[in-house]
């Protein structure tokens with residue numbers, strides 16, 4: 001029996017894979033798309049994004065209008081908050097995952113869940129990709145292995161962050177098999193562990209200005225809410241700071257962060273520190289800090305300064321903590337590093353080495369701050385790959401069976 005040859009095989013039914021399938025099906029009705037997804041449901045990670053609300057884009061992203069048009073075309077209405085973060089109107093991430101899955105299925109995509117892509121290769125002579133897939137059974141004997149043939153492959157397997165959600169870095173292994181390099185990978189958008197014992201502050205939240213200092217100079221600064229934990233610091237501004245904490249060449253996890261210090265300014269709005277010293281801090285130390293910072297913070301600062309007014313004022317603006325590490329892959333939202341952009345035709349998301357091989361989403365060497373930038377990257381790259389494929393198919397024409405004619 002003749003084997004079916006799909007137009008596209010998408011490895012990973014997450015944000016970018018589903019967007020790619022939905023758009024390709026819309027632009028090229030009848031296109032045959034096979035999606036292999038490790039999890040039991042497609043779009044599993046989308047459900048966890050934005051604390052279940054799915055911060056799907058940001059007004060600051062140059063491509064957000066195109067992305068919003070796409071979402072509107074699949075029935076997702078959105079709203080934007082004061083900070084420019086864009087969410088589904090219902091603020092329910094499930095609606096986004098379901099709309100994407102529904103749109104992909106509606107255009108005829110086949111989605112196989114609970115199925116792991118174990119390898120992928122290109123047959124130069126046939127000009128076909130062969131994707132090896134294992135479907136897990138209850139026992140080893142019940143595992144099924146088979147392969148899918150396709151004219152194109154989209155590697156949309158995500159990064160290494162949040163492995164419980166299916167992303168265990170498989171895509172990088174596949175990329176290397178196609179001679180692509182992968183830049184140094186690190187967990188990002190994650191909490192930071194500190195050398196200082198901050199457990200007395202655990203649970204305290206404060207609106208601060210956070211800076212990352214290296215060799216006396218600031219390389220990152222952001223206003224936001226910090227959360228103290230028993231291992232260190234967390235919160236959106238800390239997550240954003242983690243993107244800049246690169247372990248220098250030749251260092252290890254043990255001493256990799258020794259050059260970094262995080263400076264917490266508890267009074268970002270106060271410029272006139274001298275009058276603060278005169279009017280408040282010269283008085284009785286305990287009451288001087290009441291209503292300025294939360295009690296555990298006041299106690300820690302006064303413990304460090306002994307109540308000296310000048311030093312206390314200085315420490316309110318320059319509370320230093322020293323990172324000992326990042327919280328790691330299990331707790332990170334994204335991966336820093338990936339397939340270098342200069343190995344891809346970025347207008348198509350296609351490999352420069354293998355025609356018909358595409359990379360979308362987090363697998364590429366892109367990382368954005370919190371606020372919808374990473375999902376935006378997933379949608380944008382997924383749509384770009386779909387449009388490149390549709391335009392190629394349009395140019396090349398199809399035969400009567402809806403199959404693309406060979407050149």
Ligand SMILES: Cc1cc2nc3c(=O)[nH]c(=O)nc-3n(C[C@H](O)[C@H](O)[C@H](O)COP(=O)(O)OP(=O)(O)OC[C@H]3O[C@@H](n4cnc5c(N)ncnc54)[C@H](O)[C@@H]3O)c2cc1C
Nearest residue numbers: 012014015016038049050055117158166361362372374375
């Ligand atoms: C907790 C959390 C919250 C987040 N919140 C936000 C947010 O609010 N806004 C934002 O912009 N970004 C957010 N992100 C980041 C964002 O979710 C990712 O950057 C985005 O989902 C990446 O899209 P992707 O398509 O590359 O990969 P994913 O969405 O991760 O999808 C990849 C898929 O590939 C599958 N897969 C992997 N390997 C294989 C294999 N071998 N075979 C078959 N399938 C495989 C995985 O199971 C997964 O479903 C968050 C991330 C996390 C973890």
